[in-house]
Amino acid sequence: MPSIRFIQADGSSRELNTPDGTSVMQAAMGAGLQGIVAECGGSAMCATCHVYVDEAWADRLPAALANELEMLECTASERLPTSRLSCQIKMSAALDGIVLRLPATQQ
Ligand code: FES
Numbered sequence: 001m002p003s004i005r006f007i008q009a010d011g012s013s014r015e016l017n018t019p020d021g022t023s024v025m026q027a028a029m030g031a032g033l034q035g036i037v038a039e040c041g042g043s044a045m046c047a048t049c050h051v052y053v054d055e056a057w058a059d060r061l062p063a064a065l066a067n068e069l070e071m072l073e074c075t076a077s078e079r080l081p082t083s084r085l086s087c088q089i090k091m092s093a094a095l096d097g098i099v100l101r102l103p104a105t106q107q
Contacts, residue, residue, distance in 0.1 A: 002096035004028075006051075008035055009104040018091050024100065025049040025087035035102035042087035047074040048106040049086040054099035058082040061089060077103030 001017040004027055008014075018027035028036040028049075037048035044067045053061060061084065064072070068088045072079055086100070 002091045002093055002098075004091065004095075005097065005099045006033060006035070007099065007101045009102055020092050022091050023087050024051065024089040024091060024098075025085075027091065028086065035106070036086060037106040038087060040087075044068050044071050044085055044088055047071045047076070047085065050075045050077065050079075050103050050106060051084055051086045051089075052080055052101040052103065053082040053084050053089075054101065055082060057095070057098045060094065060098075064088065075103070076105050076107050 005015045039048045040046035
């Protein structure tokens with residue numbers, strides 16, 4: 001199963017393994033990870049699943065669709081060039097080991 005490394009705003013980190021096809025948000029919520037709220041349940045309608053993708057991984061993700069880009073305008077923490085909605089990142093073997101930083105706040 002591909003792994004995801006989450007780095008919290010305080011620098012602590014946690015690694016999760018999740019089946020192919022699971023979204024990063026689903027993996028985080030299933031593990032009770034702090035820092036992802038996911039109010040809308042994964043519909044790209046809330047921006048409370050915001051993550052910063054490590055620069056080494058950012059180009060390996062499919063481009064964000066229009067609805068994701070629109071919602072990224074509404075993040076509680078600063079939007080950066082590598083900002084994505086974790087509910088829109090589907091895990092696969094190609095993303096094994098991806099590193100994601102969590103913003104200081106989601107709301
Ligand atoms: S869970 Fe709401 S936008 Fe991702």
